[in-house]
Amino acid sequence: MRNPEFTRQRLTDVAVRAMAQYGGAGVRVDRIAAESGINKRMIYHYFGGKEGLCANVLALQISALSDILIEPQLAMLRTQLASLLPSGNAPIGEGVSSREMSGLLGQTHRHAAVIVLRSLLDTQDHDLLPNGDAAGWLALTTRLCQLAFVGDSISSTQEAGTQSHKQRVSLSPVLQPIDG
DSSP states (O other): OOOOOOOOOOHHHHHHHHHHHHHHGGOOOOHHHHHTSSTTHHHHHHSSSHHHHHHHHHHHHHHHHTTTTTTHHHHHHHHHHHTTTTOOOTTTOOOOOOHHHHHHHSHHHHHHHHHHHHHHHHSSSSOOOOSOHHHHHHHHHHHHHHHHHTTTSHHHHHTTOOOOOOOOOOOOOOOOOOOO
């Protein structure tokens, strides 16, 4: 029996992991299909292709950060990443299924910050200060880096004096050789 909501959520979950690891440029439809165990035609059916899937994931990650970033920072992100986000006039996070939203609640802000930072690195517009607001961009990127590398706060295991394991995160974009 087919379950469209489960299929969409499974594809999204695998794409979140892939975007965190490889960035949007490194996401491959074949890899997402293989890791999810779902036919790759379903990616095209539900999301229209790789770009739609990545846009959906990025919108979900920005939504996940909306409770800890201030509105001007969210506006800067939406403006800078507009070419990567779903098209249309619907606000980010609108149209998100209840299953996708429940997945958001369980994920860490660290994961979302890594994906958003990688997406900023992937953007073709390399204007460092798109709005001319140096202080705002500094505060935003500092907060995203803090979330990506340190986390929300000191975890309860660290407060209790136990040592936590270290996780290595790479934000370098995926580079591919160009035959000349």
